[in-house]
Every structure is written in C-alpha cells, then in structure tokens.
Amino acid sequence: MPAVAVVGSGLAGFTAYQTLRRGGLEPGQITVFGPDLDPVAAWRVRAAAIRQREMRSESDGHCLPTSFPGLAFRSVRRRRSPLPLLRSVVDRYHPSVDEFLEHVEELRARSRWDESVVRRRVERVRAVAGGFELDGERFAHVLLAPGHPGLNVPEELRGDRRVVHAYEQHEYARTVTVVGAGLAAATEWLNALEAGAEVVSVRRREPVRRPLNVPRPYFSRRGLGAFHRLAPRERVERLRSLLVPSYPPGRRFDAPLLRAQAEGRFRVAAAVNGSEQVICATGFLHGFRHDPLLARLVDEHGLETADDWLVLDADSAVPGLGDGTRTLAVAGAPAQWAFPAADTLAGARYAAHRFLARIGSCRTR
Amino acid sequence: MSYTLRGRFDSRLAALLPLLLVACALTGALHRWWPVELCALMAAVGLALDAQVWHRLLPYQPAWAIVPLGLVELGALMAIVYGFRLHAPLWPALGLFAGGWLLSVLLGQAGYPLFRLGYAEEGGELGRVGAAAAAAVMLALAGSAATVVVRQPPVVHLAAGVHHGPLVISRREVLVGDPGAVVRGGIVVRHDDVAIRDVTVRGGENGIDVEGVSGTVLDGVRVSGARLDGIHVRFADVTIRDCSVDMLGNRWGQGIDVSYSMGYGMVMIDGCHVTGGMEGITTHSAMADISHNTVSRTTARAISMTEMSMGAVDGNQVSNALGIGLYCNDHSMCDVRRNVVVGTRPDRSTSDTTRVGVGLVVSYRSEAQVRDNELGANPVQTRSFDLSQIKKS
Numbered sequence: 001m002p003a004v005a006v007v008g009s010g011l012a013g014f015t016a017y018q019t020l021r022r023g024g025l026e027p028g029q030i031t032v033f034g035p036d037l038d039p040v041a042a043w044r045v046r047a048a049a050i051r052q053r054e055m056r057s058e059s060d061g062h063c064l065p066t067s068f069p070g071l072a073f074r075s076v077r078r079r080r081s082p083l084p085l086l087r088s089v090v091d092r093y094h095p096s097v098d099e100f101l102e103h104v105e106e107l108r109a110r111s112r113w114d115e116s117v118v119r120r121r122v123e124r125v126r127a128v129a130g131g132f133e134l135d136g137e138r139f140a141h142v143l144l145a146p147g148h149p150g151l152n153v154p155e156e157l158r159g160d161r162r163v164v165h166a167y168e169q170h171e172y173a174r175t176v177t178v179v180g181a182g183l184a185a186a187t188e189w190l191n192a193l194e195a196g197a198e199v200v201s202v203r204r205r206e207p208v209r210r211p212l213n214v215p216r217p218y219f220s221r222r223g224l225g226a227f228h229r230l231a232p233r234e235r236v237e238r239l240r241s242l243l244v245p246s247y248p249p250g251r252r253f254d255a256p257l258l259r260a261q262a263e264g265r266f267r268v269a270a271a272v273n274g275s276e277q278v279i280c281a282t283g284f285l286h287g288f289r290h291d292p293l294l295a296r297l298v299d300e301h302g303l304e305t306a307d308d309w310l311v312l313d314a315d316s317a318v319p320g321l322g323d324g325t326r327t328l329a330v331a332g333a334p335a336q337w338a339f340p341a342a343d344t345l346a347g348a349r350y351a352a353h354r355f356l357a358r359i360g361s362c363r364t365r
Numbered sequence: 366m367s368y369t370l371r372g373r374f375d376s377r378l379a380a381l382l383p384l385l386l387v388a389c390a391l392t393g394a395l396h397r398w399w400p401v402e403l404c405a406l407m408a409a410v411g412l413a414l415d416a417q418v419w420h421r422l423l424p425y426q427p428a429w430a431i432v433p434l435g436l437v438e439l440g441a442l443m444a445i446v447y448g449f450r451l452h453a454p455l456w457p458a459l460g461l462f463a464g465g466w467l468l469s470v471l472l473g474q475a476g477y478p479l480f481r482l483g484y485a486e487e488g489g490e491l492g493r494v495g496a497a498a499a500a501a502v503m504l505a506l507a508g509s510a511a512t513v514v515v516r517q518p519p520v521v522h523l524a525a526g527v528h529h530g531p532l533v534i535s536r537r538e539v540l541v542g543d544p545g546a547v548v549r550g551g552i553v554v555r556h557d558d559v560a561i562r563d564v565t566v567r568g569g570e571n572g573i574d575v576e577g578v579s580g581t582v583l584d585g586v587r588v589s590g591a592r593l594d595g596i597h598v599r600f601a602d603v604t605i606r607d608c609s610v611d612m613l614g615n616r617w618g619q620g621i622d623v624s625y626s627m628g629y630g631m632v633m634i635d636g637c638h639v640t641g642g643m644e645g646i647t648t649h650s651a652m653a654d655i656s657h658n659t660v661s662r663t664t665a666r667a668i669s670m671t672e673m674s675m676g677a678v679d680g681n682q683v684s685n686a687l688g689i690g691l692y693c694n695d696h697s698m699c700d701v702r703r704n705v706v707v708g709t710r711p712d713r714s715t716s717d718t719t720r721v722g723v724g725l726v727v728s729y730r731s732e733a734q735v736r737d738n739e740l741g742a743n744p745v746q747t748r749s750f751d752l753s754q755i756k757k758s
Contacts (some may be wrong), residue, residue, distance in 0.1 A: 066478055066482060067485045068474070068475045069475070089428040089429050090429050216367050216424070216425040220487065222372075223367060224366060225369070247390075280642065293439065346485075350486050352481070354483075359465065
C-alpha cells in the first residue's frame with residue numbers, strides 16, 4: 001500500500017509532493033489524485049487571463065521544500081548577474097511568471113511527479129481504522145489540497161451578459177467596469193487602460209496596499225503564534241480582516257492610474273453602471289461548503305467549523321481524525337484556519353512541512 | 366523574515382558556535398583571552414539587543430537590515446571594549462567580528478533555510494539544534510570563564526609597614542600594596558603575568574626591575590630613591606599606568622627606561638608623573654605608547670624615543686627640562702601629538718647645539734609626525750638634525 005496520498009494536483013499538492021520527496025519518500029510511495037498532470041494547469045490559465053507577467057510573491061515564492069535557494073538565486077545563476085539577489089535583499093525582487101513556470105516544469109521532471117499522479121478526482125474521504133479511504137482506496141496519511149472551489153461572481157451580476165470573470169479568457173471593450181479591489185482587479189485596471197478602455201472601478205471598500213497577501217509576520221511563527229491562540233470567534237474576525245482585498249504599493253500601479261484619472265479614463269464608482277463590459281475580479285468562492293469533497297467530509301465526520309472555515313490544528317491537520325497511525329491534513333486555500341495565507345506558495349509549504357513532520361513521527365512509516 | 370525572539374537567539378547562538386571554536390583556538394595559540402572575551406561580549410551584546418531592541422522594533426526584518434544592525438552591534442561592542450579597557454587589538458578584533466557577522470549572514474540567508482525545512486516559517490527557530498547550539502555556546506563560555514578564574518594568579522597583599530627588599534617575584538601573582546605598605550630596596554620581576562598595584566618602592570638599585578618576562582602590569586606604583594633607574598624594563602612587554610617616579614637628586618638614572626623590547630609587544634606608559642633623573646621616560650628599540658604623562662626637571666631629556674623605537678608620544682605635559690623636552694633619535698619613528706612642552710632650559714654646560722632648550726629634537730635619520738603640540742614656551746620649538754624629518758600633519 002502506498003504510504004501517502006495527496007488529493008489535488010495543483011500547486012499546493014505539487015509543493016507537498018516536493019516536500020515528501022525531500023523527506024525521503026519515493027514516487028512509488030506517494031499517490032497524487034487530480035485532474036491534471038500539469039501542476040500549473042489551472043494557475044496558468046488564470047495568470048494568462050489577467051495578463052500577469054510578474055508574481056506577487058518574492059524570491060521564496062516557489063515549490064521547493066526549503067526557502068533557499070529561492071528564485072532570485074536561480075535567476076542569478078541563469079542571468080549571470082547579481083541584480084536579482086540585490087533586489088531580493090531589499091524585497092524588490094518578484095520573479096516573472098515565465099521564470100516561475102520554468103521552475104515548476106524543471107521540478108516536475110526532476111522529482112518524477114508524473115509517476116505519482118493518478119488522473120482522477122476524489123469524491124469522498126472516509127476515516128477507517130488505521131487510515132483513510134479515498135473512493136475505496138486506503139492510505140495511512142492523506143493531505144487534502146483541493147484548491148479553490150470555483151470562481152466567485154457576485155449574486156447581483158450573475159446572468160448579466162456583459163459579465164466576464166477576470167480569470168476567464170477575455171479581451172477589453174471600450175468601456176469597462178472592474179468589480180473588486182485586490183491584485184487581480186488592480187492588474188485589470190492597468191490592462192484595460194493599456195487596451196485604450198475607459199475604466200470604472202467598483203469596490204465595496206478601499207483596497208489595502210501591502211506587498212504580500214497578509215502582513216509579513218503572519219508568514220512565520222511570530223504572527224502565527226498569537227493567531228493560533230485566538231478563540232474561534234476572534235480568529236474568524238482576524239481572518240476576515242486579514243483577507244481583505246489588497247495589492248502592492250508602488251508606482252507600478254499608482255503612476256498609470258493617476259495619469260488615467262487626470263485624463264478622465266479612470267474613476268471609482270459605487271455600483272456597476274452602463275459599461276459595455278463588466279469584469280469580476282472578485283476572486284474565488286469562499287468556504288468549505290463550496291467544495292463537495294470537504295463538505296461531505298465535514299458532514300460525515302461531524303468536523304468542527306467556524307463560519308466558512310474548516311477548523312484545523314495549528315499544523316493544518318484535521319482535529320480528531322489523526323492519531324499515531326494516520327494523518328489527515330489540509331493544504332491550500334481551505335487551510336486558512338491554520339495559516340491565513342494558505343493559498344500562497346509559502347502557505348502550501350507550511351502545510352507540507354507539517355504534514356511531513358506528522359507522518360515522520362507516525363508508527364506506520 | 367519575521368523572527369520570534371527564540372528564533373533570534375537560536376540563529377545567533379548557532380552562528381556564534383563556530384566562531385567561538387575559532388576564538389578558543391586563537392586563545393590557545395596566542396595565550397591571550399581577548400578572542401574568547403570578544404566572543405562572549407558579542408553574544409552578550411547580540412542577545413541583549415535581540416531581547417530589548419530588535420525584537421520589539423522589527424516585527425519583520427528585511428535582509429538588508431543585517432548591515433545597519435551589524436554596524437550598531439559593532440559600535441556597542443567596541444564601546445564596551447574601550448570603555449572597560451579590554452585589551453583586544455583593534456584590527457584582529459574587527460576581523461573576528463566581521464568573520465562572525467559574515468558567517469551569521471550566510472547561515473541566516475542560506476545555510477539554515479537550506480538545511481532546515483520551515484526555518485523561515487518558524488521565525489528562525491532551530492528546534493533541538495538551536496537548543497543544543499545555545500547549550501554548547503554557554504558551556505564553552507562558562508568553561509572559558511572557569512578557566513580564567515582558575516588561572517587567575519594569586520593575590521598577595523602587602524601589609525602596611527616597611528618590607529625589606531629586594532623583593533623578587535618569581536611566580537604569577539598580583540601584588541597589592543595596602544595603604545602604608547613600602548618596599549625598601551626595590552622589586553625584581555622574574556615571571557610572566559605579574560601585576561603590581563599600589564605599592565610604594567623606596568631605594569634599590571632599580572626601583573622596579575622587569576627583565577625577560579611578558580604581561581607585566583605596574584599600576585599605581587610609587588617609586589623614589591632608586592640608585593639607577595626608577596622603573597627598568599629589558600626584553601619585556603609591560604603596561605605601566607598611573608605611576609609616580611621621583612628621581613630628584615639622581616643625576617644619571619632614568620625615571621622609566623624600557624629597552625630592547627622590540628618584538629615583545631607594545632609597551633604602554635600612561636598617566637605617570639616623573640620628576641628628575643637624566644631622562645624622564647626613555648625607550649630604546651621598543652614599540653611604545655607614551656601617553657598622558659607629566660615629566661619635569663630632567664637633566665638630559667624629558668621623553669625620549671631612540672634606537673629604532675616606534676610609537677606615539679601623545680598628550681604628555683613636559684616642563685622645566687634641561688636641554689631637550691621631547692627627543693626622537695636614531696632611526697626612530699615617532700608620532701608626536703597633543704603634547705605641551707614648556708620652560709625647557711638651555712644646557713649651558715655644553716656646546717652641543719641640540720641642547721639649547723629645544724621643545725622637540727629629531728635627529729639621526731629619524732622621522733616625527735607632529736600635530737597639535739604646544740611648543741611655543743621654549744627657547745627653540747623644534748629642531749632636526751642628521752637627515753631627520755619633521756612632518757606636520
């Protein structure tokens with residue numbers, strides 16, 4: 001019986017796979033369930049849709065099990081220039097999307113990822129003695145990395161023929177309304193302006209300007225320690241405040257927006273008006289209920305939840321379903337209860353490290 | 366990275382461990398404690414700043430911050446080194462600090478993240494490795510401290526009253542004179558690492574005779590009535606602080622004479638009062654730092670560096686010398702700065718043109734760098750002879 005299963009063949013699953021390989025597991029001991037062999041299949045489409053050229057993450061936004069060597073170091077070796085490393089030292093290095101995709105491709109081949117992937121969606125996870133059953137197949141240790149459950153379009157805009165989601169392939173009309181205030185929205189403002197459109201930004205709140213998805217201390221135990229000690233109600237509130245839409249500060253966004261504003265081509269409005277095109281940069285459906293696999297897991301095992309979140313241990317494990325012989329943990333967006341930036345590459349690495357630590361201490365390995 | 370406090374401690378102490386091993390090796394090779402002392406200070410300064418400043422001030426520490434943080438730590442370290450008069454040589458000490466800093470940068474940015482999964486997300490904590498490194502550092506420092514204590518020379522108190530000499534010291538010891546303690550007949554030092562504090566010496570061939578030994582410290586000694594030199598040093602390195610030497614009535618002896626010490630290390634003569642004698646303070650073939658002394662009423666020269674000596678004559682007060690105030694002679698290289706020389710008298714007993722009451726004489730292929738000296742109140746301020754140079758800087 002293979003020792004470990006990863007449910008999800010996207011970036012979180014891929015990062016977990018790299019960590020497990022670093023932990024000494026061979027491809028034959030890991031089974032990855034997912035619809036695609038290519039771990040960036042879904043991500044690539046979304047990045048292309050918003051014409052993303054640069055990652056929001058920094059040098060350590062990669063899928064390797066350790067934060068060093070990062071992508072800046074890789075870039076130094078390739079370009080034979082110290083510039084990426086110098087930019088990384090002052091937190092100004094952001095790998096290009098192409099660099100990131102190349103890195104994933106290299107890693108995919110090197111780690112023999114394809115040997116472990118079974119192209120199948122898992123419909124049901126059930127705890128059984130000594131492990132878990134995934135649609136009838138038994139594994140001692142399972143990491144659920146199902147990814148985002150779908151694109152979010154606000155209720156009032158569903159059915160409107162002008163509407164397209166930012167993460168779907170699209171061009172730009174002459175007048176465009178962009179709904180949302182996060183990085184995807186900010187990128188779409190610039191894209192539409194560059195395409196010559198007049199842009200209206202519709203937002204419920206002013207966006208927060210910060211370099212990464214959440215404040216930096218929340219990427220380490222420094223911020224996480226206090227976060228994990230919060231009572232459930234407070235933790236829900238904290239998550240809501242941390243996960244508000246944000247995009248990085250700097251001239252890259254400000255200069256073209258100010259220019260367009262002065263030209264009368266960019267403005268902020270309270271509601272969608274008569275634009276020819278409405279782009280919903282409103283991210284993903286949020287909450288475990290939108291994911292059939294997680295919803296069923298919660299219902300069948302009576303797992304604890306808080307609002308839209310699945311309650312997890314600090315190490316991303318599902319409480320009550322693990323013991324000395326088996327582990328069930330969650331990675332990616334549904335793991336925000338343990339790590340607020342769970343849907344980032346750093347978040348995927350966090351869950352993967354702890355999953356490896358759990359199974360490393362298990363008697364069954 | 367966002368360090369936790371423990372992460373800062375772990376990362377720092379684990380990086381310090383190899384440096385401490387190097388310092389221990391250096392201490393063994395040099396027979397000097399400054400490398401280990403410096404390491405202990407680096408640990409103490411670093412941990413204190415971590416706990417009291419960096420952790421509070423920096424919830425997130427970008428990589429570039431290691432440069433200003435390193436400079437602040439270096440400043441604090443050097444302030445303590447100089448403030449507490451720890452005898453660490455400047456450049457080697459800076460080298461040790463720079464090595465430690467570079468190692469911590471390499472480990473923090475590459476080493477720990479490469480070898481420890483989750484180093485960044487755990488805020489720099491190293492788990493059991495960190496605890497083991499901290500224990501090893503503490504153990505090494507505690508062991509060093511214990512060795513220092515065990516190796517401390519015994520302290521011998523000289524009771525009040527007159528002790529007949531010459532007193533010969535032939536083992537490591539600290540001789541401390543209680544108030545009123547007087548040694549009549551001189552003290553002879555014949556062992557390394559001897560310290561003499563607050564002892565009054567009267568008479569003797571030489572007041573205090575130090576020959577062929579190293580690490581001698583003379584602190585607060587008072588010497589008078591010696592037949593030859595007040596303090597007589599040969600083939601030895603010595604630190605002389607806050608002493609008083611009275612050579613009045615002795616026509617041929619020197620107040621402090623340090624000779625043939627080149628190759629034995631730097632000689633320090635600081636804060637002494639010397640009155641009378643042929644020369645107040647003189648060095649022959651020695652590397653010396655002669656600072657903040659008061660010398661008066663000498664019959665040949667007040668302060669003299671000669672016979673290929675090298676060093677500084679800094680911040681001294683010279684008055685009422687006969688013939689010459691300051692003297693840099695015979696292939697010596699002297700850094701003469703901030704001295705005050707007044708009332709040098711012409712020596713009318715000789716036709717020697719160097720002795721006409723000159724503030725500073727540089728002669729016989731010697732070189733003096735001079736700066737900020739007050740030599741105006743002498744018949745002649747400066748003179749150079751025999752291919753010598755006076756360079757103003």
